[in-house]
Amino acid sequence: xxxxxxSPTTFGPHTLPANDNIxxxxxxxxxxxxxxxxxxAMIAYYGDIRFExxxxxxxxxxxxxxxxSSPVYIHDWVIAEGHGKLVLGDRGFDINSYTLEDGNLVIxxxxxxxxxxxxxxxxxxxxxxxxxxxxxTFLASSNxxxxxxxxxxxxxxxxxxxxxxxxxxxxxxxxxWMAQSFATAxxxxxxRASGEERQYDFTGAGTILLQSSEVVRHDPSLAxxxxxxxxxxxxxxxxxxxxxxxxxxxxxxx
Amino acid sequence: MSSMGTTGxxxxxxxxxxxxxxxxxxPVLARRGAMLGYxxxxxxxxxxxxxxxxxxxxxxxxxxxxxxMMATEGEGSVLYGYRGLHVTVLQLDGSASxxxxxxxxxxxxxxxQSSVEFIGQGGVRAAVRGAVTGQGLFTTRLHGTGPVALLxxxxxxxxxxxxxxxxxxxxxxxxxxxxxxxELSAKVGWxxxxxxxxxxxxxxxxxxxxxxxxxxxxxxx
Numbered sequence: 001x002x003x004x005x006x007s008p009t010t011f012g013p014h015t016l017p018a019n020d021n022i023x024x025x026x027x028x029x030x031x032x033x034x035x036x037x038x039x040x041a042m043i044a045y046y047g048d049i050r051f052e053x054x055x056x057x058x059x060x061x062x063x064x065x066x067x068x069s070s071p072v073y074i075h076d077w078v079i080a081e082g083h084g085k086l087v088l089g090d091r092g093f094d095i096n097s098y099t100l101e102d103g104n105l106v107i108x109x110x111x112x113x114x115x116x117x118x119x120x121x122x123x124x125x126x127x128x129x130x131x132x133x134x135x136x137t138f139l140a141s142s143n144x145x146x147x148x149x150x151x152x153x154x155x156x157x158x159x160x161x162x163x164x165x166x167x168x169x170x171x172x173x174x175x176x177w178m179a180q181s182f183a184t185a186x187x188x189x190x191x192r193a194s195g196e197e198r199q200y201d202f203t204g205a206g207t208i209l210l211q212s213s214e215v216v217r218h219d220p221s222l223a224x225x226x227x228x229x230x231x232x233x234x235x236x237x238x239x240x241x242x243x244x245x246x247x248x249x250x251x252x253x254x
Numbered sequence: 255m256s257s258m259g260t261t262g263x264x265x266x267x268x269x270x271x272x273x274x275x276x277x278x279x280x281p282v283l284a285r286r287g288a289m290l291g292y293x294x295x296x297x298x299x300x301x302x303x304x305x306x307x308x309x310x311x312x313x314x315x316x317x318x319x320x321x322x323m324m325a326t327e328g329e330g331s332v333l334y335g336y337r338g339l340h341v342t343v344l345q346l347d348g349s350a351s352x353x354x355x356x357x358x359x360x361x362x363x364x365x366x367q368s369s370v371e372f373i374g375q376g377g378v379r380a381a382v383r384g385a386v387t388g389q390g391l392f393t394t395r396l397h398g399t400g401p402v403a404l405l406x407x408x409x410x411x412x413x414x415x416x417x418x419x420x421x422x423x424x425x426x427x428x429x430x431x432x433x434x435x436x437e438l439s440a441k442v443g444w445x446x447x448x449x450x451x452x453x454x455x456x457x458x459x460x461x462x463x464x465x466x467x468x469x470x471x472x473x474x475x
Contacts, residue, residue: 144271147267147271147333149291149293154291156291158287199291208291210271210291212271
């Protein structure tokens with residue numbers, strides 16, 4: 001909050017912070033080797049750094065495939081390789097670095113910005129989230145500063161940023177909300193589904209990460225993720241689902 | 255935690271999130287979709303309409319001032335925030351009421367009475383203001399004693415007014431507390447008509463005794 005009114009600082013390759021925030025919204029990585037970063041996260045760099053799609057890398061080097069095991073998200077990631085200072089940012093969101101030590105942390109895929117290859121990325125069972133396993137540093141963006149809370153806690157799915165060392169959440173439905181919504185629907189009131197009827201319920205020990213709820217950003221991977229899960233359906237069920245989705249699109253257009 | 259009656263107990267977690275204790279004696283009303291998370295035995299219930307009587311219900315229906323709200327009841331602590339907008343917590347002491355657009359209300363004590371009312375004295379002038387500012391002819395007024403959290407884009411600052419008149423950009427106006435008159439002044443010349451105006455043709459002139467809250471942005475939501 002301070003120094004916002006003072007004159008801006010000028011940084012050079014040696015004065016840029018090493019693995020630290022430049023300001024709340026930009027982070028400088030002291031790159032020596034490889035980092036995984038999301039497409040579009042790089043805003044500037046000094047030094048000799050090459051950026052290559054993870055897909056291109058994975059076909060050549062076995063370690064990449066071992067570290068990045070998520071076909072759904074692989075198209076959104078690149079590997080930065082070389083030496084220098086790499087500045088990362090994301091839509092003016094707050095950027096935080098976290099260090100895991102032999103840990104296991106689940107984070108919203110949209111908000112994960114970059115991670116060291118000492119960490120391993122896998123898809124979480126909860127759609128739209130990824131799991132980071134191992135030891136190392138990663139960067140995540142959040143809308144406003146991150147809020148840490150401890151279970152027992154129930155979180156709104158949109159506000160949930162991630163969780164660490166907690167058993168996977170279950171879904172809690174607010175009975176009072178559902179009963180009320182149904183009653184009002186019968187009365188003919190316009191009650192849209194956007195409500196608080198559904199929450200993620202955390203129990204056990206650990207930490208939950210929250211952010212101020214954001215406008216849900218279009219996540220290109222989500223469609224792929226959902227589509228891959230339709231393998232569970234029988235052909236006739238899949239056809240019925242397709243017709244329903246089509247009807248929904250047409251209803252939204254009109 | 256000795257929050258007796260309706261004294262304020264909203265805790266600002268950061269610039270965008272507020273933590274609100276809820277108890278059977280202290281339910282709150284919040285914007286729907288603004289709950290980020292909670293601990294304890296807390297339930298949420300959608301509520302419709304605001305205020306009481308014809309003015310409340312009809313006004314809400316007519317004006318688009320029918321901001322979807324929900325009641326939060328039970329025993330626990332709830333985090334509220336909305337789309338990354340900044341949050342300002344005010345404490346109403348019962349001596350003056352708060353006037354603001356309904357969609358600015360993030361959460362407030364259920365002990366506060368809300369009503370929907372005409373902004374200004376009505377008539378052509380109010381109609382013009384509503385049309386111009388896009389903020390509707392109706393505003394929400396909260397009175398009583400208790401805390402309220404307001405949403406703004408980029409945070410608010412308070413401008414105390416004691417007899418003088420302050421001009422505020424209609425888009426930057428968030429709300430006001432106290433006995434204030436809010437009037438729209440329009441100085442529209444031919445330059446504005448052809449799009450070469452200063453962009454400040456319309457201003458809200460606020461006068462009286464109280465405090466007006468202004469956001470550091472002309473972006474509405």
